[in-house]
Amino acid sequence: MFDHEIDYPTAIASYDDDGVAAAIEWSVRHMEDGDTLSVWTSLKSNLRNCAELERLVQRHRNVEHITGRGGGVPTGTGPVLMAWADMDDVGELVRYSRGIRALCVITWNEDRIRPWVAAKKPEILGDGSAWESLGPDLDPVVVEALKGLTRTVNHNNTISAGFEKDQVVGVLLALRDGRVPMDADAMQGWALAHGWPGKNPERLAQYVHDINTGKRPRTRSVIRTGYIDALREQAESGNDDRKS
Template identity: 25%
Template sequence: MARGFGWLLDLGRNENKRAALLAIPIMDNLNGVIAEVLGDSAVKGLKQGKPFSLNSVVSVSLLTERKDIFRHQGPILVAYPNKKLLDKIDNIREVTDVLVIPWSFGEIQYWIDTWHARELGATENRQAEPAFSDPVVEEALKSLTSRVNLSTGIGHPMDRAAAVDLFRKLKAAKIAYDPSEVRGWLVRHGWESDDADAVKDIAEKISQGRSVRSEMGGWADDIVDLWRERASKS
């Protein structure tokens, strides 16, 4: 945990990264290790909703599952998260950096895979994010993202139908896909976490041959050919 706050101080060399969030599931997570690192006075202030100053450089405010923040321009240090907290953080816009300190890596592996996260101190990879396993599926997801209203995800029946029909067409064309990879791509490209979960659920059911009820999807009969053409040019 001390390394995590050291990470915030390192980022604080950039004046645009001096407003930080400490994200924990519940207030009780402040007790124990965090209190030992920050001290009782800082923890007491955080519990009262007051930010504390880290070495008079970085201002740190508290974020829990119960608090909604839609934008934050600065880094977030996440301690002992569950999926609900990580999803909340994924939905916050304009975040500059995220460091997650988990109870175990297994609990956050899906998040690591989503963001291609690396271990603190590892050599930074400045290459573009790894290519999607099948560029045709990626082109399909681009089409879906352009088509739906991202503020509501697939909440509208027509948007849900578009998602269902998309995966049906991929399956009919014998194009395999990984629902977890699909979810990760959607989160990285502006989808809310809950909406990405809903699309993943549809993708899994169709991949497994299970029935999914929906209205007519509205994709053209030759849409897979178009996705293949776009993929060949990307």
């Protein structure tokens, strides 16, 4: 039902001279004839924080500046270079990913995007020391649950209401009741890396946080008996396949 995983090249760059230069070179290298390189910042004024990016925008006709504030999106096909974006920003951009040929993110706070890096494993540009440790992996049972939700939920809709909310919350509560550990940030990163658009990855993380703190959001979904056991079997089968 849903096949929207990001399959274009991705990169993460450090915010230093080497990282910015490598990010620009990487983005330009992924341009094709007729493409536009979109340089994203949260606010229009943010571009002044980096002279290299400001010159890039000002000196080239096939480079445009877009902003997150107000919902700026690429106007054509080509790479996107996001300066100082976090996971929520990337999630909003993914909603309009049809014309994106490649995506590079310049960091400002590594912890705000670390789960996405851990899940997506983008090419690392500049100083890669921040990514030597990416944090704990998701429990394989959680991964199988997320795969199932990715296939069954209509991601053109928000998971904050209706059938989509019922499905997501029902699965998360089943994981909690089955004592399967859930990491909210890591699950947001996984969802983002696998194409969940807009605010859905962020909302998923909020549900997980609420459930982990003892809340039980309402859901009309009834999870079948043996669901967690079936997920464990799928996870073990997947591990066996990778070992063979």
